Amino acid sequence: MTAERTRRSDATRAAILTAARERFARDGYDRATIRAIAADAGIDPAMVMRYYGSKDKLFALAAEFDLALPDFAEVPKDGLGHALVTFAIQRWESDETLAALLRAAVTNEGAAEKMRAIFAGQVVPMILARGIDPAEAATRAGLVGTQLLGVALCRFVLRVPPVVAMTTGELIDWLGPTVQRYLTGEP
Amino acid sequence: MTAERTRRSDATRAAILTAARERFARDGYDRATIRAIAADAGIDPAMVMRYYGSKDKLFALAAEFDLALPDFAEVPKDGLGHALVTFAIQRWESDETLAALLRAAVTNEGAAEKMRAIFAGQVVPMILARGIDPAEAATRAGLVGTQLLGVALCRFVLRVPPVVAMTTGELIDWLGPTVQRYLTGEP
DNA sequence: GTCTATAATTCGATAGAC
């Protein structure tokens, strides 16, 4: 009996979190209302508060995620740009949490801080692991970020027509060399 | 007397528009409230409605602007990337309207459409004027957009530390060749 | 565990006095 109750409430919790990710991704933090999230999950708005305490805490959990960057250890150093762009585009297409975070980060300082933490805690270490000069790693990670966040912004958020129209293959061919130069090249 | 009244109300109108641009730039469309804009302008919130009718119309005017792209006619074709990046960064630093538009476009479809219109109506024509294959112009403009909007996002909106720390000169040296390749190069 | 009812805010917008 206890087990059944627990399973039920766990399913509800998960449904709320899934609906929250979708709403935050589509509407951003402000426009995504608890009422809408609850409606998507097919439950009462009060349940969201009961399970997660507040909208802020719900967002914190919905936006909690791991980039899950491979270490690219077996990728030749001059193929890093291609591999990183390929991974990034695939990641954006398969996980709407990233779009949620970006949409929120633009007007929410907490989300922006989370975005910066991903750079410092996940992107920079990956670059360091590939033996790039530690003195330059942060700058190179930042440059890579401008290109990868820029394409995500244009393709998945603003939906700029020519950027949406490109195939992932074309996109990778164009952006790969750029990211490669930011990682290992010179200005 | 009439002239004096007219001057006074014109000054108030202008003060509202300036305050609106700052608020929209800093907070985005939703979080920028008419009350806050009025407080910044030192007038009553009701005046904003009287002068501009609605928050939507006020934003439409606050976000109305011209990229004012030079035609770069005297710039050698292989210096286009450098010139365009230089112009873009300068433009972002001197006019907060662009940040307002970007912040709003992420959660407001009207603002996003305005952003797309700038691409189609101002960036693409400039590229065409420099004799780039019309069949490729839209794609090349889109690629340029991913890099330039990306750096604006990281530097002025998300304030990613390593991107903020770079001097404009370093930024131009890194991004110039990228934009040049998107304009005239091959994948 | 779930839902109804509602408190407490905050917002855009309106009406009308002066």
Place this chain on the structure above:
DNA sequence: GTCTATCGAATTATAGAC
């Protein structure tokens, strides 16, 4: 032209019945 007062709607969050 300017401001006070307020409406109506929407929001997060809470209290408590079942």
